[in-house]
Amino acid sequence: MLNMPLFHPQRDLVGGYYDAGDNVKFNFPMAFTTTMLSWSVLEFGNSMGADHEHALEAIRWGTDYFLKATSVPDSVVGAVGDPNGDHTCWQRPEDMDTPRTSYVVTKEKPGSEVSAEIAAALAASSMVFKDSDKGYSALLLKRSIEVFEFADKYKGSYGDNIGSGVCPFYCDFSGYMDELVWGAAWLYKATNTPDYWNYVRNNIVSDVTEFGWDSKHAGINVLVSQWAMTDPNNSNPFIPKADQLVCSILPESPAQKSVTYSPGGLLFKPGGSNLQHTTSLSFLLSVYAGYMKANNKVIDCGNNVVVTPAKLVDFTKGQVDYILGKNPLGMSYMVGFGQKFPQKIHHRGSVIPSIDQHPQHIECHGGDEYFKSNSPNPNLLTGAIVGGPAENDTFEDSRSNVAQSEPTTYINAPFVGVLAALL
Template identity: 25%
Template sequence: MGASQGADGPAGLPRLALLGLAALLCCSALPRFALSTEYNYTEALDGSYFFYEAQQAGPLPTWNRAARWNGGWRDASFLNDGSDIGKNLTGGWFDAGDHMKFQLPFGWSASTLAWSMVEFPAAYGPPSGSLFQTVRRNLLFAADYIVRSHVNASDVPGENVYAAQIGDTDTDHARWCRPEQCPEIQGPYRPTWVADRTRPGADIVGEAVASLVGVASVLKMENPADPAIPLLMTHARQLYAFAKAFPGTWEIPAGDYPYRYGTHKWQDDMLWAAAWMCRAGEGASYCADAVSFWNVGSNMGIGWCPGMDWDNAFNQASVMMLGMADRFSASFLTTVRTRLDYNLNLWHVSTVCTQPPPNTDSNGDGLVDDGHICYSPKGFAHESTWGTARITANAAALKLAYSKYLPTNPEDAKRQRCWARKQMRLMLGDWGRSFVVGFGCNPPVRPHHSSTMCDRDYSITCDGNTAADPRPNPSVLRGALVGGPRKDDYYVDDRMDYILNEVAIDYNAGFTVALAGLLQLSASTPDWDAYCGTAPTPITCPWACSSCDSGTQPGSNLASQRSNCYSCVNARGVSKSWQCHACVGNATYVASQGQHCLSCVSAGADAWACQSYCTDLSSDIAVLPSCTSCVADPAVRSAGPWRCSVCMAPSVLAKGAAAVEACMSCVRSLKGPYACAVSV
């Protein structure tokens, strides 16, 4: 006789065991929860450039994937930039979660992205491919801003003027707002500061030169006769001559707000610029300058650092020079390699961050001081508290690039590559969660970023109260690397914790190089685990399902709600599973609200929209299907799902479910929502 069947399944199998089995199946039986032993570096690489598109200021190009007309949330912003000096300085990238435009991190980021293309070209595919074209468009967007920032271009060095910064940090950081609406909130004060012969800035200008030559080099990979190349190179030569004739680090004029991206030295930026000019075949004088700047820098603090960033390009310039054996002497390149060996091997220590050696815990917090490299209990490398993932990703980028130039030392090349892979895997998910927005298992959903925290409906106020809202950001800043965990492996996904959850254009620059390096090197390393001598680690995300269990609210249909949450996770995938969890994690919801929220998210809508415009407004099961169907409708999502909420107004709800459905049907036809509400 077969086993009898009960309401909970086969007799003798407890209800909780069934639920546990369901979770196990959700997490292990479906391919998307046990993908492989390697992360999808192509997806992460593409996401990184999506982040840069989300950071665009000024009029947005039609191809911007974060733009409202492409299903995103962004639109034109700060259209008067530069007007105070009579110039059009719209465009460029916002620096971080704010709306400042700093040329130093901007130039370093753009030149570093170009470096990823020339150092790891195979990662981007053929010039006709979609990824290559995505990068090309983004780099041209950056180069266009740099060219227009060269507000007075001349072959006479002392006549050049370059816009060094736009925006007042005190004003900008005082308020949260949509970039599209900030001028109305902050007022007209958005000054432009420049570098000229009286206030030189070889650091900022050097990075601009590197960017222009880098973008020209990328264009040459597709078409050596591209008409933009001569223009970019002309500006590069003029700016290089200006910076060389008037050296020094840029300073804001006395009396103005002093915050800026200050740099310790300018020699590394000019080294980076000279190395690019030398690589581009601009002449022996630039190669000689590169040697001179390298020799000077090698005897300064900038020459004895383990990484790279907007404040120090010495190591990445050194790696680039190793690829130009035909332009530098063998003895010089041996010296360069010796220094890189020393600097990059500083990462290979055994210090545990929570076990500080003597004299490395000056504040008594039980953690190794900044400036000393250490490893968290989970193995994450730390050199600083602020932006630790950025610093470690930059080191990974350097190590992967440097490993290309160690043909006679394959063991050291392996050591550098395997260290980089391990650290990048920790960022992508091996730590226990992803630190990349919109990617992998349990990614951050509350990055410290103003435009994504604002409702997509521009008529809804976005301010400091919005910033304090604990719900996930309504828009997903896909591809952005957040600051990352502390040295003791503490991390909280909190928008207001800007140390752990800051995002910035320089955070993603080295991270992008490292992704490209892993992607290109994977072609010759099909089995990284065998190569590195590590045990295979399947990429799983049990969190995606266990959060359905822990978040589900008590009710008579507990198992059904969990099942619907699993189905939602399966429909949206690991990287979007947090949207499903938002539906079942609201303690104020009755079962019907959670179920319809899940249905809405499963259909492709954002959880924020499903909740804010439908399930937060009513628990009436008779009206929720009409609303969630409206929010999930692709045409409505593109036009603005806030339209559906008009039909959930008390005046319409009072007329009953039929009136709500008629109103929603009207909205789905893209008629004016307020007219739809009045007509029913």
């Protein structure tokens, strides 16, 4: 018998996204994905053309779900689906019969990082819909305020309280304070309420160079720099830290130390699924380039290395070109783009024949034969960006090499903004 704080069968939790090639809804990376899509639209939506409408649809698919996941006061759904049961089975989403356990954080068993990231996603998306759907925007903002208050009032890590539903897959390694500050920063941007700005300033996080689903540190500095640049009294430490991020990334900078580069020029950070770092950091540099340009700002990295907004744009363009095929292998790491791209990605829906081709139910291990096959995946997951090559520019097109061949939402979401910025 599951204890009640973890399982709430009365909730409607239809919707949302799976994080990658599995069938589990991990709400922490899903919320980051939604925040990044929203930030992409806020910064670069005017460059999206006809795809702007599709971006809004993608965001709403996430926010509709998060409204359900936060519908019960003082509780937030952190994940849906038993990850260990799911990862044991190779099944299509249509066939899955693994436990769909709901893992919920509460006052007694808090989860500040997942709650605050959802609050950030709701705040950011409320601005996205402010002109096109005022009622929906107001609902998102109201819920964001409530969820942030819950995250801040009942502090604790969701890994300590619903760890069986999220670890080791999406444990929070950086602590929850960065998410709380991130959420407050987004709420300040959405409301202009001084209390949120004071929260950000009173809880400044120390790390400068990390940004992704687990760590929001560098993103906080870049986001806050937008308004800090217009207020010299509040420029410290956010603008110096954002400048430091830039100088820690660019290859020609004497301070470059937070990343390495492959012989072909791709940005690398430690850990698997490397393109998540490439796309996320490229997004931050694209955004910061816009803020710098608006304020006639340049960065002095030392040794006569002066970084202009144009130099940041050139850098991100180089990373995009590599991802899309301008690399030693001539390989596009976006499925369906270019003449050569990964054929055997680690993704259940892509690997197993569709319902049209195989209408019979596929059991837990019924998909194993397709996973082990040497044939290309039968279903093209167009637009999905996989984990990417190794640090020597090699790539193993193999479903077993999860770090290289699995696509994730949090690789793709920042890339949306980077592509729109280059347009």
